[in-house]
Amino acid sequence: MVEMAKKHEEAKDKPQTARKELTIPKLRKFMQHVTSATQSALQYDPDIERSMQVVEALNRAASTYSQLLDQMDMAQQQKKITPLFRPLSPLGETAPTS
Incomplete structure (x- = not known):
């Protein structure tokens, strides 16, 4: 119990570090690094079979x-409202049936 209390006090005394957040720009940058690594493997390795294994492993x-x-x-893309509506037909006309 005493050790847990000490650890809790030590954690409170440490300065707060910046909270990690995975954002779209950070994910895009990460994926660019993966693409760059796969291109490098294909470009520089003379053994195509080995480089393809590396590419597949990185992509996986x-x-x-x-x-x-x-x-x-x-999730970020704004949804359109138009699918919620249907066109109005002129008064007195009925929609053709098939």
Whole structure:
């Protein structure tokens, strides 16, 4: 108990560090680094099989961030209101039936 109290006091005394936040610009920059690394592997490694293994491994490892970036991009896009409405037909006319 005493040790836990000491650790809690030490944590309070330490200066607060900046809170990490994963933003769209940071994710884009990360994905640019992944792309750069994969291009470098393909460009500089004479063994194409080995470089393709590295490219696949990097893409697999970064896929979680890639999916997150796609989700964040989609969530940020403003939705249009027009799909909620249908066109008005002139009075007295009925819509053709098929």
